[in-house]
Amino acid sequence: MTPIKHYPPKPRKVYFYGTCLVDIFYPEAGMDAIRLLEREGIEVIFPRDQTCCGQPAYTSGYHDEARRVAEAQLALFPDPWPIVVPSGSCGGMLRVHYPDLLADTPWAEAAEDVAARTFELTEFLLHVCHVKLDDRGDPEQVAMHTSCSARREMGLAETAPALLGQLQNVELSEQARAAECCGFGGTFAVRHPEVSGAMVEDKVDAIEATGTRHFVTSDCGCLMNIHGNAEYRRRALGGEHIASYLWRRTS
Amino acid sequence: MSVETYNPREFHRQAHDALGNPQIRANFRSAMDGLMDKRRDAFSDQDVERLRDLGANIRRRALAKLPDLLEQLEANCEANGIRVHWATDDDEACRVVRDICDRHGACSVIKGKSMVSEEMHLNEHLEAAGIESLESDLGEYLVQLNEQTPSHIIMPAIHLNTDEISGILHDKTGTERTRDVDTMTAAARSQLRERFMAADVGISGVNFAVAETGTLCLVENEGNGRMTTTVPPVHVAVTGIEKVVEHLRDVPPLYSLLTRSATGQHVTTYLNMISAPRQAGEHDGPEEVHLVLVDNGRSSIYQDDELLDTLRCIRCGACMNHCPVYSRVGGHTYGTTYPGPIGSILMPHLMGLEDTGELPSASSLCGACGEVCPVRIPIPDLLVRLRQEAVGEGRGNVPGAGAKRNKKELAAWKSWQWAATHPGLWRSGLAAAGRFRALMPAKLAPWTDCRTLPRPARTSLHTLIKRRQAQQGGESS
Numbered sequence: 203m204t205p206i207k208h209y210p211p212k213p214r215k216v217y218f219y220g221t222c223l224v225d226i227f228y229p230e231a232g233m234d235a236i237r238l239l240e241r242e243g244i245e246v247i248f249p250r251d252q253t254c255c256g257q258p259a260y261t262s263g264y265h266d267e268a269r270r271v272a273e274a275q276l277a278l279f280p281d282p283w284p285i286v287v288p289s290g291s292c293g294g295m296l297r298v299h300y301p302d303l304l305a306d307t308p309w310a311e312a313a314e315d316v317a318a319r320t321f322e323l324t325e326f327l328l329h330v331c332h333v334k335l336d337d338r339g340d341p342e343q344v345a346m347h348t349s350c351s352a353r354r355e356m357g358l359a360e361t362a363p364a365l366l367g368q369l370q371n372v373e374l375s376e377q378a379r380a381a382e383c384c385g386f387g388g389t390f391a392v393r394h395p396e397v398s399g400a401m402v403e404d405k406v407d408a409i410e411a412t413g414t415r416h417f418v419t420s421d422c423g424c425l426m427n428i429h430g431n432a433e434y435r436r437r438a439l440g441g442e443h444i445a446s447y448l449w450r451r452t453s
Numbered sequence: 454m455s456v457e458t459y460n461p462r463e464f465h466r467q468a469h470d471a472l473g474n475p476q477i478r479a480n481f482r483s484a485m486d487g488l489m490d491k492r493r494d495a496f497s498d499q500d501v502e503r504l505r506d507l508g509a510n511i512r513r514r515a516l517a518k519l520p521d522l523l524e525q526l527e528a529n530c531e532a533n534g535i536r537v538h539w540a541t542d543d544d545e546a547c548r549v550v551r552d553i554c555d556r557h558g559a560c561s562v563i564k565g566k567s568m569v570s571e572e573m574h575l576n577e578h579l580e581a582a583g584i585e586s587l588e589s590d591l592g593e594y595l596v597q598l599n600e601q602t603p604s605h606i607i608m609p610a611i612h613l614n615t616d617e618i619s620g621i622l623h624d625k626t627g628t629e630r631t632r633d634v635d636t637m638t639a640a641a642r643s644q645l646r647e648r649f650m651a652a653d654v655g656i657s658g659v660n661f662a663v664a665e666t667g668t669l670c671l672v673e674n675e676g677n678g679r680m681t682t683t684v685p686p687v688h689v690a691v692t693g694i695e696k697v698v699e700h701l702r703d704v705p706p707l708y709s710l711l712t713r714s715a716t717g718q719h720v721t722t723y724l725n726m727i728s729a730p731r732q733a734g735e736h737d738g739p740e741e742v743h744l745v746l747v748d749n750g751r752s753s754i755y756q757d758d759e760l761l762d763t764l765r766c767i768r769c770g771a772c773m774n775h776c777p778v779y780s781r782v783g784g785h786t787y788g789t790t791y792p793g794p795i796g797s798i799l800m801p802h803l804m805g806l807e808d809t810g811e812l813p814s815a816s817s818l819c820g821a822c823g824e825v826c827p828v829r830i831p832i833p834d835l836l837v838r839l840r841q842e843a844v845g846e847g848r849g850n851v852p853g854a855g856a857k858r859n860k861k862e863l864a865a866w867k868s869w870q871w872a873a874t875h876p877g878l879w880r881s882g883l884a885a886a887g888r889f890r891a892l893m894p895a896k897l898a899p900w901t902d903c904r905t906l907p908r909p910a911r912t913s914l915h916t917l918i919k920r921r922q923a924q925q926g927g928e929s930s
Contacts, residue, residue, distance in 0.1 A: 220914045220915075224914055225883060225913050225914040225915060226883060226886060226909050226910065226913060227907045227908075227909060227910060228910070229910045229912060229913055229914035229916075229917050230910075230917075232914040232917075233914070233917055233918075233921075236918075248918045250876070250880075250915070250919075251876035252876070253872070253873040253874070253876055253879045254869075254873045256873070258869075259866050259869065259870070260837070261818055261837055261840070262840060262844070262866070263837065263839075263840030263841035263842070263843060263844040263845060264841075264844065264845075264863070264866040265841055265845070267866045267867060267869065267870040270870050270874055271869075271870055271873040271874060274873065274874045274876075350817070350818070350819035350820050350821075351820075353820075354819070354820035354821070354823070354824055355820060381821075382777050382819075382821075383777045383817045383819035383821070385777070385817060386817065387816070387817025387818055387819065388817075388818075389814075390814070390816065390817045390818070391817075391900065392899055392900060393814050394465075394468070394778075394814065394815055395898075395899030395900070395902055395903075396465070396468055396469055396472055397468055397472070397778055397781060397782060397815065398817070399902060399903035399904075400472050400781050401777055401778075401781065401817070402903065402904070403903065426904075426907050427904065430900075430904030430905045430906070430907065431903055431904045433904070433905040434901070434903055434904050434905050435903075
């Protein structure tokens, strides 16, 4: 079970760990996340040498390789500022798996330290920044897909819906089996493409069945998967990272 | 009798077939949806997290003392008049059961539901020895009639719908075709009733074996378990060595967790507590009771501090009911006695990673299994550990470790590691990906078999931030 997290007061500065998927495919989502944090009066530090958290190798069973990459990331956060990650999956890697992966190594202490100050973006905005969002968009319905890592590994099923709930003109639509995986699962999508494909088709259908034309998610893996399948099937379902959605509606 | 067989090496092909079978898809989806709802409702009157903590601790404690508890169980069973046998593997377990049958000149066996006997392939073994073995659990009876194996550990015939069951009963037993479930159940019951009376030996499983009292607990709904363990003159209980619990008081919380997690029941129709054969002056019950304690790879799991958690399992099946993979491909696809998430962490120890190496990867690691496990087995973590065993050099004693080691894949991860630990190179790579994005192929199987391929952004986050910093620097100076 996810232990109860004690949230610190709002800090003056944070580190932003962008994640490799944001870096490569969705950089604007990263910029929007930074804008949301800066609007709260926080100075955002982007360690330039960040690459990947190591999760793809870790979940594939290549732990030696994952460990080397994780060690390189641990060196990026020398000052005691919180580390904000716009992804439940990479956030979960830092918070939950780094301590296990690096236990009994010279990096164990650093891993524990980084784990303790890692926050997922929506969690940080809600519980540390206590944001008050002012919706400036037109009335619309939107669906939320919470990633499995955010929901189960980090215990954050409620943070993104709570932020969306602050948007006065946005109605959050209720999908069937909302807690079910979209079928991404990192390398699972390419190792078991048919099973993954069946899962993502069901997810797209479930979101569409709500009548919603737009969904948001706090993980770019799920976004790539769900939106990719909707686009492949020529469905009129758009998707974006929640950081972009929140910034777009409130700026 | 030839039984339809599936093979864990053929997971991909079997998954392909199951996904393309609308009947299988619909049967599993509706059954699993129903079971998830029932579980949720069944725990609504309980502090489920506290109960899971309790269940996990009871099982942890039992495993911590396993060698001693097994000896205590043996001593107390023997004192009660239950004869205890030990079997190292499935072959030896089958031989023990057959020897008991032979001593009694048995030619007919009736079976209550037992997954360990499935693991032993006991039916085939007995039949090869000329002993007829009939399943009496309704679901097991149906899959046996249909020459199949169970597709779920609690509901063996969950892959069949009403019409299919009606067809099986009609074709194999001459029962009139009907869609009425009660009529079908009554027909099966009357067919089985005669066989209970005629059976020489009854074979059952065990849900909990209580060390302090030498009591065998058997949880069931149909009464076939009670019939199996009381009507024939000889009762043989087969179970894995991990099923032992320390105290009688450990049973109620585990029982509560089991029934609520498995079928969403607060209690089952029957909870049998077997502590001895028929005593002088008693009118029913078997004259002999035997307990066969089967290792079959379990003591090897026990040697590993992390993998040990696998043995906490109380076989409720909640992990498969909640698994988005299992609910789509069904149990047979896994090709193993225990399917779904628990099967994927257990079967590698029983069959080796050469055969089962694909199973731990057949999970999106969504965590739904770990979230519902009544004894908090960290199933996703163990799936990752077995992936590591499959592709690595093996740091435990999992049979077949390294079976999935592949030079090309290892080289790919080594290159990835090199790039991700050379940030300058990583940034150049990002810039190149953005610049040459138009050259990306539109299709990249298998991703694009059902999805479009995202193109790298023209400008990476690294570059966007660098530009912004340059601008801000310019503004401030």
